[in-house]
Amino acid sequence: MREAPTAPDPPDVPLAALYRAGLAESVHRGRYAVCDAGGGLLDSGGETGEPVWVRSSAKPFQALPLVVSGAAGALGLTDEELVVACGSHGGEEAHVATVRSILGKAGLSEEALQSGAHPPLNGAASRALARAGGSPRPVHGNCSGKHAGMLALCSYRGWETASYLDRDHPVQREILGAVSRMCGLDEREVLIGGDGCGAPAFALPLRSLAAGFARLASCAAPEPFGAAADRVRRAMGGHPFMVAGTGRLDTRLMQGAEFVCKSGAEGIFTAGLPDGTGLAIKVSDGSGRALEPAALSLLGRLGAEPLPEPDTVVRDLHGAEVGSLGTLV
Amino acid sequence: MREAPTAPDPPDVPLAALYRAGLAESVHRGRYAVCDAGGGLLDSGGETGEPVWVRSSAKPFQALPLVVSGAAGALGLTDEELVVACGSHGGEEAHVATVRSILGKAGLSEEALQSGAHPPLNGAASRALARAGGSPRPVHGNCSGKHAGMLALCSYRGWETASYLDRDHPVQREILGAVSRMCGLDEREVLIGGDGCGAPAFALPLRSLAAGFARLASCAAPEPFGAAADRVRRAMGGHPFMVAGTGRLDTRLMQGAEFVCKSGAEGIFTAGLPDGTGLAIKVSDGSGRALEPAALSLLGRLGAEPLPEPDTVVRDLHGAEVGSLGTLV
Numbered sequence: 001m002r003e004a005p006t007a008p009d010p011p012d013v014p015l016a017a018l019y020r021a022g023l024a025e026s027v028h029r030g031r032y033a034v035c036d037a038g039g040g041l042l043d044s045g046g047e048t049g050e051p052v053w054v055r056s057s058a059k060p061f062q063a064l065p066l067v068v069s070g071a072a073g074a075l076g077l078t079d080e081e082l083v084v085a086c087g088s089h090g091g092e093e094a095h096v097a098t099v100r101s102i103l104g105k106a107g108l109s110e111e112a113l114q115s116g117a118h119p120p121l122n123g124a125a126s127r128a129l130a131r132a133g134g135s136p137r138p139v140h141g142n143c144s145g146k147h148a149g150m151l152a153l154c155s156y157r158g159w160e161t162a163s164y165l166d167r168d169h170p171v172q173r174e175i176l177g178a179v180s181r182m183c184g185l186d187e188r189e190v191l192i193g194g195d196g197c198g199a200p201a202f203a204l205p206l207r208s209l210a211a212g213f214a215r216l217a218s219c220a221a222p223e224p225f226g227a228a229a230d231r232v233r234r235a236m237g238g239h240p241f242m243v244a245g246t247g248r249l250d251t252r253l254m255q256g257a258e259f260v261c262k263s264g265a266e267g268i269f270t271a272g273l274p275d276g277t278g279l280a281i282k283v284s285d286g287s288g289r290a291l292e293p294a295a296l297s298l299l300g301r302l303g304a305e306p307l308p309e310p311d312t313v314v315r316d317l318h319g320a321e322v323g324s325l326g327t328l329v
Numbered sequence: 330m331r332e333a334p335t336a337p338d339p340p341d342v343p344l345a346a347l348y349r350a351g352l353a354e355s356v357h358r359g360r361y362a363v364c365d366a367g368g369g370l371l372d373s374g375g376e377t378g379e380p381v382w383v384r385s386s387a388k389p390f391q392a393l394p395l396v397v398s399g400a401a402g403a404l405g406l407t408d409e410e411l412v413v414a415c416g417s418h419g420g421e422e423a424h425v426a427t428v429r430s431i432l433g434k435a436g437l438s439e440e441a442l443q444s445g446a447h448p449p450l451n452g453a454a455s456r457a458l459a460r461a462g463g464s465p466r467p468v469h470g471n472c473s474g475k476h477a478g479m480l481a482l483c484s485y486r487g488w489e490t491a492s493y494l495d496r497d498h499p500v501q502r503e504i505l506g507a508v509s510r511m512c513g514l515d516e517r518e519v520l521i522g523g524d525g526c527g528a529p530a531f532a533l534p535l536r537s538l539a540a541g542f543a544r545l546a547s548c549a550a551p552e553p554f555g556a557a558a559d560r561v562r563r564a565m566g567g568h569p570f571m572v573a574g575t576g577r578l579d580t581r582l583m584q585g586a587e588f589v590c591k592s593g594a595e596g597i598f599t600a601g602l603p604d605g606t607g608l609a610i611k612v613s614d615g616s617g618r619a620l621e622p623a624a625l626s627l628l629g630r631l632g633a634e635p636l637p638e639p640d641t642v643v644r645d646l647h648g649a650e651v652g653s654l655g656t657l658v
Contacts, residue, residue: 018595018615020382020522020523020530020532021520021521021522021523021530021532023380023382023520023522023532025381025382025595025615026595026596026612026613026614026615027613027614028614029358029613029614051352052354053349053352053354114647115646116645116646116647117646118646127459130456130459130460131459141646191350191352192350193349193350193352193651193652194349194350194645194649194651194652195645195651196645196646196651197645197646198645198646198647198649201349201350201651203349203350203352266347266354266355267355283355284355284356284358284614285355285356285357285358285613285614285616286347286354286355286616287614287615287616316445316523316524316525316526316527317444317445317446317447317470317525317526317527318443318445318527320523320527322522322523322524322525322530323522323523
């Protein structure tokens with residue numbers, strides 16, 4: 001663990017601001033890249049060539065080895081199961097059941113999950129679990145679908161599962177290959193750290209991430225990922241609930257839309273449009289609340305539709321309007 | 330409600346960063362001012378002359394009319410009761426009992442509180458309330474002490490209580506006077522908006538806020554607030570639990586220390602040292618997590634002691650170290 005010797009100060013641009021009584025209270029800065037599937041940078045704000053931690057936006061790429069290996073087909077995984085493996089779910093009943101179903105088809109029990117426990121991100125699911133006297137288990141965590149997918153591939157390949165999170169485990173080697181190839185990078189250009197769930201996290205240039213989503217969304221994935229990427233794209237588009245859940249950003253944005261999108265921790269948002277345009281946003285301070293106004297504005301600029309109306313009003317505890325959250329991009 | 334016509338982009342400086350595997354993942358920028366009780370700017374980072382919403386850091390000033398009016402004395406308010414009126418409490422049992430005690434001494438019931446309901450900020454208290462089948466009521470909200478103090482002053486003065494949150498209600502006029510005078514400003518220089526609890530929120534220059542805390546902490550408050558400020562300062566120093574609660578920043582920092590401090594929503598932190606130095610920090614993006622590393626660093630530079638060791642390690646769900654949170658100031 002080494003700290004940067006100097007203050008990091010990436011050139012970025014204002015993305016969104018919270019206003020109270022018309023006076024800006026807080027401002028979120030960040031960077032964004034719009035790329036085509038060839039990796040060309042079509043539009044950008046701030047610096048997009050330096051590595052950023054892409055967190056859960058890598059999940060659709062991390063699920064590709066499950067498909068391209070033949071495991072998803074051989075195990076009979078449904079589209080819903082594939083999407084929960086690409087998603088950061090809210091721990092709602094249907095999410096948990098779908099994760100369990102993946103494990104069941106792989107011949108594994110819930111105990112195989114090493115994704116760590118946290119309460120369901122969905123508030124109602126979290127309260128229901130507490131009311132029932134239950135404690136959060138790994139299956140309730142937002143990454144349990146990703147982990148179930150990794151385990152299913154291990155099971156299909158006959159790899160041992162106890163060490164499936166090790167960077168040198170074959171499942172993680174295959175995943176690194178998929179993430180790198182989809183983003184047009186050599187494996188050695190992708191930095192690896194630890195994610196909150198214990199799985200490897202990846203850092204790579206924001207523009208490479210945008211190009212990866214352009215490829216995912218437009219049948220332009222490099223071989224051998226072409227057909228697998230196409231199945232993932234169609235599955236995500238058909239089952240946005242499994243990407244996130246009730247009321248959450250990715251699910252709301254994809255409802256009825258033609259594009260796929262996936263957000264990640266610390267202010268990451270990615271989207272791929274069917275015309276072969278990819279978008280990646282990093283909020284410099286890691287804020288999640290800046291993502292919706294910034295994503296809606298940039299997606300709108302790219303012609304993505306339909307898009308929900310932004311909810312910009314900030315209310316006090318009595319429901320009275322005290323401010324607004326506005327885009328600056 | 331008017332939005333700023335141009336992107337707000339205050340000159341600020343890096344305050345803190347989150348590192349993952351040695352690579353900066355997120356960076357928090359902000360501004361800080363160190364002032365003496367005369368209003369002189371001793372040190373600063375970024376722009377400190379433009380108005381910022383000071384949120385709950387105004388609470389110790391908002392409590393002054395309760396004391397200077399004679400209400401606190403006549404009603405027999407204890408130091409704990411005075412401090413919970415200056416604090417943003419966690420809704421723990423002792424906090425709630427203390428707020429109720431203020432109301433009882435004022436001859437008012439809990440129903441008089443118009444502070445809005447939210448679950449206790451303290452996690453254990455919130456879970457205990459849910460387990461007991463209770464719903465959050467206004468008394469559990471972090472601002473209920475401030476509201477109880479306002480109501481106690483109304484009761485003592487014989488002012489009607491139904492409209493105590495109106496900006497033109499005499500209790501709010503007295504509070505605006507106290508906030509302005511303590512910060513060395515004319516009332517017309519203080520912008521007013523709505524806070525989350527429904528009470529007026531104030532925006533004023535960061536350097537004026539720092540000077541206000543310098544006056545509070547060093548017997549340098551302008552008359553007629555001298556004796557009242559001295560009681561508030563001593564009471565806060567003696568009862569840091571009532572300022573915030575178990576494990577929370579202000580309480581931890583003030584434990585055994587000589588200074589007083591008060592943080593506020595959207596990344597505000599203020600402190601006053603007995604040598605007559607005041608500190609005010611505004612995290613530009615409103616992040617709370619940047620406050621502890623920035624405050625510890627700046628307080629240390631001012632010679633405040635004792636200070637707790639910063640907890641800089643970022644862990645995954647398994648407890649493994651995956652990063653760190655470091656100060657940049």
